[in-house]
Amino acid sequence: MMSRGAEFRASSLFPPLVGLGGILSMIGISKLISRGYLPTFLITDYPQLNFLLTMQALVLPVSCLVLAAMYLYDRDNFRAFFRRGDVFAAAEPLKLLGIGEQHTWRLIGPILLIIVTSVTLTVTALGFREGQGAMSGRVLALFPFALIMAATNSWSEEIFGRFTVVAGLEGRVRATHKYLISAAIFGLPHYFGTPGGLLGVVLTGILSWLLAKSVQETRGMFWAWFIHFVQDVIIFTAQLMILVRVS
Numbered sequence: 001m002m003s004r005g006a007e008f009r010a011s012s013l014f015p016p017l018v019g020l021g022g023i024l025s026m027i028g029i030s031k032l033i034s035r036g037y038l039p040t041f042l043i044t045d046y047p048q049l050n051f052l053l054t055m056q057a058l059v060l061p062v063s064c065l066v067l068a069a070m071y072l073y074d075r076d077n078f079r080a081f082f083r084r085g086d087v088f089a090a091a092e093p094l095k096l097l098g099i100g101e102q103h104t105w106r107l108i109g110p111i112l113l114i115i116v117t118s119v120t121l122t123v124t125a126l127g128f129r130e131g132q133g134a135m136s137g138r139v140l141a142l143f144p145f146a147l148i149m150a151a152t153n154s155w156s157e158e159i160f161g162r163f164t165v166v167a168g169l170e171g172r173v174r175a176t177h178k179y180l181i182s183a184a185i186f187g188l189p190h191y192f193g194t195p196g197g198l199l200g201v202v203l204t205g206i207l208s209w210l211l212a213k214s215v216q217e218t219r220g221m222f223w224a225w226f227i228h229f230v231q232d233v234i235i236f237t238a239q240l241m242i243l244v245r246v247s
Helices: 004-011 014-034 047-073 075-081 105-131 137-168 175-192 197-218 222-246
Strands: none
Touching: 014 047, 014 137, 014 175, 047 075, 047 137, 047 222, 075 137, 105 197, 105 222, 137 175, 137 197, 137 222, 175 197, 197 222
């Protein structure tokens, strides 16, 4: 007969596995669309943009299924974290990043947003050397699609990479362990994403660690989602700029 401790450890695997499953579903859906096994929605005159929009439309229901699974898994923790949270909550000190006992997310949130956005802009600008993207009237006309994709993508990825781990493992593992788990399941798949390669793994892993910390300490999703959303606006807009230029 399985001991009580063994049951506890086994049940604790569920949240990160569900989150990882969600992230892998994004990769799988992308492959299925690109290979023609799933139809592409013909929304615009740009096939690549239609691909991106189709992917977001198909991944969004998966995020809802993941939320349903997490609600059934632990309703109390679900209710505790699936909310805006206290955006001015006190932060746990972290000397490595200069976070002291007096600091709150009222200050840390905006500073983190500025730093992360600066890095994203730099990496994106370097990518333009190959893509030769440029702003134009057509890009501005398509910009609402960038906002939609940024909103849905950041939502789904925050559910998969942050909410499942932070909320699902609350009271089961240490907070710092949750940050590491979130960094691993979110960072490693980005080897094949945007940003990609080893640099993509490192950057998204660090970002994931910090965003998981924000969810834990504010007991809500606002800072994690908003910071992620802004980065996705930059990334999707850059993709539009390159797409329009080469079409």
